[in-house]
Structure formats: structure tokens, C-alpha cells
Amino acid sequence: MTVAALAGVSACGGGDSGNEASGSDGKASRKPSASASPSPAKPKGPPMLLETITPQTDATVGVAMPVSVVFTDPVAAKARAGVEKHMKVSASKPVAGAWHWFGDKRADWRPKEYWPSGTTVKVEADMKGVANGNGRYGVRTYTHTFKVGDDVRADVSVSGHTLKVTKNGAAVRTLSINAGSAEYPTWNGTMAVIDKQEKVHMTSCSVGISCNKGDANYYDLTLPWDVHLTQSGTYVHYSTGDPNPGSGSARGSHGCVHLSMADAKWFYQQVKQGDPVTITGSPRAKAPADNGYAAFNLDWDQWLQGSASGEGTTATL
Secondary structure, eight states, X not given: OOXXXXXXXXXXXXXXXXXXXXXXXXOOOOOOOTTOOOOXXXXXXXXXXXXXXXXXXXXXXXXXXXXXXXXSSOOOGGGHHHHHXXXXXXXXXXXXXXXXXXXXXXXXXXXXXXXXXXXXXXXXXXXXXOBOSSSOEEOOEEEEEEEEOOOEEEEEETTTTEEEEEETTEEEEEEEOBOBOSSSOOOBEEEEOOEEEEEEEEETGGGTXXXXXTSTTOOEEEEEEEEEOOTTOOEEEEOTTOSSOSTTTOOOBSSSEEEOHHHHHHHHHHOOTTOEEEEESOSSOBOOTTTTBOGGGSOHHHHHHTOSSOOEEOEEO
């Protein structure tokens, strides 16, 4: 089953993402004292603002989670190097990484390799006075701090009907699955978990499969234990139409990965935002890197092609 959503925003459900960009970690600013410095000069034009920064501050995420910054207004190509310069990523365990632009409003920063487990990361977007190249200028500083938790990974074999879970390098469990059909194949590649919900309302109409109740591919269901992988609607979850997945049943999905009820609940309890789920053996291509948080579906050279300032190393916290 599928439904379009990103960061908790869904055409058929979802809720607050909690990823809104917050100045100084969302703490209220103090009123200036009588001896405070004069206010800075008025910006030259209308403000350039950040719509969201993901992960949210104080979050604990997986090793494949990028930093994703979304601007409210387009950033011109000529201004992106300057904007990147003012978006500083620091880490308690320094790593190489780079920014990559998806269109003119979204910039993601990912490490060259997965984050080391246990790393604390700080993102400081000092946008004050920074130009977006389209007549807008930043007016504030945004700060988010998050932590990289246990190294939990899931490897899905579509042809083998298995999902293997490891934690900090040790095998944990192998679960039986079914994935997409020939008509609706599952995305290949590595997708960092976007979010998860105990229940999601899913309809075939919301993702363009079928709005005709008499069609064989029509569905309108609320399903449990949903781990969200792509904006286009890929989930790992339980499906009432495929209650006992595995090579014996070999029933296909509309692109999701199906687990039994018990396995879906267990998997839901193991994973968090940013944990990598890698799918192989499907006839479909890898998910686009901006279809959710699939940054590692681009190799490093491809990632750098979308960067205005190139590879750098994080400052040390």
C-alpha cells in the first residue's frame, strides 16, 4: 500500500513534523538591556527564512540521516556557495561531508560515509545579512543539535523475501516479507527512515493508482505499524491483504514491504528516523535521493555535483 508523505505531512493523515526551523534551539530571546548594542541595520530587502531544519533539535537519529534545510523562497545558484558557507555543521566525531541542492529551496548535508554511532551534531545556520540572490536577506540564526544513536540497519531482499536487521554490526533477526509486484515494484536503494506512525490511512487514489472503487487495485485502509521510507509512499508495515508474507505466499504489494502483524510491530519498535533500510532485488531503479531522505543513493561524486562549495570536514564540538 502507498501514500504520499514527507516528515509527517500526508494527503491522507500524518501530523506535525516537529522539524520547524527554530532560532537558538527554539529558546525565547532575551529583551535587550539598556546597555545593549544598537540594533543592526535594516536588511536590504524582504527576509530570507528557513521553513524547516531536519532533524529536529534534541532528536536521536540513525546513521544515514542527512541534515535537510528547506527555504521558504528560492535560492539563486549564484548565492548558494555563500549560503552554504553560513550553514555550519559541527560534530563530536569529525567527518567529511558536503551540501547538495535539490532544486532551489532544499539543501541537504550528508557525511561521506554513515555517521559514527554516538556522534553529537550541531547545525548553525547564521543567515543574518546573507543574500539568497533573489533580493531577499537572512535576518536570524537557526541552531539545531541532535545525536546519532545506535547503528540499526535493515537489508531487504525482494527476491529472497527477507528483511535482515542488524544493530551495531551484530545480526538481530531475519523477518519474512513480501514486496512490490511486477506492476508496482518497490524502489531499490538505501532510504533513511523518514518517520513512523502506529496507524496510517492509505488510499490508492492519493497516490494515483486508482480512484475507482470497483478496480482491483483500489484500496482505502488504515493499517498499523508503519515505517515510512519515501515521500512517494513506500512503507514497511503490516497489510490486511497480505497477513502472512514470505516466499510461500509470494503476494505482491503496491510498492511497500509487508511484514506479519507481530513482525511489523517488532520492527516498528526497533527503528528510528534516519536508520538505513536498503532494498535490493527489485526491477525498479533506486529511489531518487530527494524522495524522502535517500541521500546515500547517490555516490560521493554525484553528491558533490550538487554542492556549491564542495567537500569539507565538520568542525569539532
